Amino acid sequence: MQLQSFDESYVERLQAGDFRTQEHFVAYFSELIQLKLRSRLHSPQAIEDVRQETFTRVFAALRGGKIRQPERLGAFVNSMCNNVLLEHYRASSRDSSLDDEEQQDFPATNVDVLGAVAAKQMGEKIREILEEMPERDRRLLREIFLEERDKDEVCKDFGVDREYLRVLLYRAKQSFKSLYLKNVAARPPGAVAVEKR
Amino acid sequence: MDHDEAVRQNATERYLLDELDPELRDQFEEHLFDCQDCALDLRAGAMFVEQTKVILAEPPAVSESRVPVTEAAKPGWFAWLRPAFAVPVLALLLAVIGYQSFVTYPSLVATANQPQVGSWASVNVSTRGTTAISMKVRKGEGFGVLVNLPPEDGFASYTADLYNPAGKKEWSRQIATASHEETRQIYIQGHNLESGTYALVVNGITPGGESKELSRHPIDVQIQN
Numbered sequence: 268m269q270l271q272s273f274d275e276s277y278v279e280r281l282q283a284g285d286f287r288t289q290e291h292f293v294a295y296f297s298e299l300i301q302l303k304l305r306s307r308l309h310s311p312q313a314i315e316d317v318r319q320e321t322f323t324r325v326f327a328a329l330r331g332g333k334i335r336q337p338e339r340l341g342a343f344v345n346s347m348c349n350n351v352l353l354e355h356y357r358a359s360s361r362d363s364s365l366d367d368e369e370q371q372d373f374p375a376t377n378v379d380v381l382g383a384v385a386a387k388q389m390g391e392k393i394r395e396i397l398e399e400m401p402e403r404d405r406r407l408l409r410e411i412f413l414e415e416r417d418k419d420e421v422c423k424d425f426g427v428d429r430e431y432l433r434v435l436l437y438r439a440k441q442s443f444k445s446l447y448l449k450n451v452a453a454r455p456p457g458a459v460a461v462e463k464r
Numbered sequence: 465m466d467h468d469e470a471v472r473q474n475a476t477e478r479y480l481l482d483e484l485d486p487e488l489r490d491q492f493e494e495h496l497f498d499c500q501d502c503a504l505d506l507r508a509g510a511m512f513v514e515q516t517k518v519i520l521a522e523p524p525a526v527s528e529s530r531v532p533v534t535e536a537a538k539p540g541w542f543a544w545l546r547p548a549f550a551v552p553v554l555a556l557l558l559a560v561i562g563y564q565s566f567v568t569y570p571s572l573v574a575t576a577n578q579p580q581v582g583s584w585a586s587v588n589v590s591t592r593g594t595t596a597i598s599m600k601v602r603k604g605e606g607f608g609v610l611v612n613l614p615p616e617d618g619f620a621s622y623t624a625d626l627y628n629p630a631g632k633k634e635w636s637r638q639i640a641t642a643s644h645e646e647t648r649q650i651y652i653q654g655h656n657l658e659s660g661t662y663a664l665v666v667n668g669i670t671p672g673g674e675s676k677e678l679s680r681h682p683i684d685v686q687i688q689n
Contacts, residue, residue: 273498299503302510303493306482341497349490393515409520411481412513418481433477434584439516440477440509441647447508 278337282329293322296344303348308355317355321348385450389443396442404435465491467499468590471612471647476505480513584608587681589666596661596682603687606654611639611666612647614678619668623675624650629660639666659687 271277271291280288300321304314324347328334334343397405403425410421411432422428465475465488475492478484484492496502584607585597599607613622622639634656639648650664664681 295503296497298507299497302506339498341499341503342494345494345497389511390515390519393512394519396512397516397519405520408516413517413520418483429481429483432481433474433483436477436480436509436513437474438649440505440512441649443512444505444508447511448504451504451507 273338273340275337278329278334278340281326282332296322296341300344300348303345304352307352313355317348317351320351324351382450389446389450392446393443396439400439407432407435408439465495467495467502468588468612470495470499470502472586472588476502476509479506480509584610585683586610586612587664587666587679588612589679590614596684598684598686600686600688601654601657604654606652606657609650609652609664609683610647611650613639613666617668618670619676620671621669622648622678623667623669625665625667626652627663627665629658629662634662657685657687659685661685 277288281292297318300318301314304317308314308317321344325344328343328347334340336343397408400408407421407425407427410416410424411418418429418432422432465473470476470492473488475484475488475495479489479492492502496506583599583601583605585599587597587609589612601607611622611624623636624639625636626634628634637650639650652662662683662685664683666678666681667675668678669675
């Protein structure tokens with residue numbers, strides 16, 4: 268999705284119900300919300316519930332004119348997500364949700380905003396980056412991310428420190444990032460591609 | 465947490481590695497939701513990690529080849545001794561192969577399998593480099609410098625100049641800019657490095673071609689034996 272400024276004009280379009288703006292808004296923040304929640308909630312259903320409830324409340328706040336700082340829209344979404352998450356932890360969020368209002372369904376979380384072709388291209392790029400790495404770095408990433416071993420133990424086994432791991436990830440990400448940005452920028456605003464999973 | 469802090473702390477990588485304590489994690493997330501640069505950075509990193517898991521989970525490709533087996537012709541009793549010089553040449557070859565197999569190659573493998581952790585430093589143009597960076601390298605070994613450029617400051621491009629301890633400019637390199645990429649990598653070759661304080665100067669080049677010094681970063685290089 269193309270970068271858009273979260274400013275007064277953007278908020279006005281959201282409030283007015285502009286479809287493209289709403290689609291962009293949901294797609295953009297859905298991904299961030301998922302990244303935020305996956306380390307805190309293990310159930311995909313719980314993640315989806317919190318995501319939906321977050322957007323329900325944010326849109327209610329938009330309709331009520333409660334967004335006073337448009338440039339801080341992102342922080343507002345994050346804050347709302349934190350509140351919903353707390354309530355989820357206390358297992359009382361469903362009672363305090365806006366049951367009286369019409370529930371709006373937001374696009375499913377497993378919609379890939381990048382498209383099948385772009386995803387394939389990026390997958391190939393990542394494969395290339397991994398193949399160019401020394402074998403031990405590949406094994407290091409495998410043990411950290413795939414086998415999910417304790418990071419300190421893995422670093423000790425490989426004779427590296429945590430800084431090495433960060434730099435390894437940083438360099439790999441940077442190698443991939445320019446292609447990723449190119450594909451993200453190439454998507455029309457709010458465009459949602461075919462389902463990936 | 466502001467953007468500079470997030471970059472300085474490698475917050476994206478630490479977030480992906482789940483290394484941030486709860487307070488820092490919350491601060492980073494609050495910044496992330498408002499900062500499109502950091503959000504894109506994290507999304508790229510997250511996609512890299514997810515795809516890496518998929519790719520590394522694949523079984524290694526096994527290539528099968530069918531080598532036709534042909535029946536070797538039966539040589540005569542003394543065929544292997546002809547011509548006469550074949551035996552000493554073969555003996556010499558065996559000696560060379562033996563030496564390489566038992567001495568040279570294991571040594572090379574041991575060296576190649578040593579952890580290869582390159583030295584690197586990070587400089588932030590915005591902070592102007594008041595504190596000297598200490599860099600300990602072996603003779604002939606170079607090091608990397610990650611240069612964090614200020615976002616959207618109107619310069620068409622940047623150059624990085626390296627001055628040796630005597631104050632003489634060793635080289636000047638152009639740093640190309642691309643939108644959304646604020647960190648560039650510069651590798652400083654090790655073959656001419658000596659102990660002493662070098663200076664890495666980052667200059668901004670205006671669209672009109674004018675050069676303006678943005679920051680000067682002292683690098684205290686110590687060559688270790």
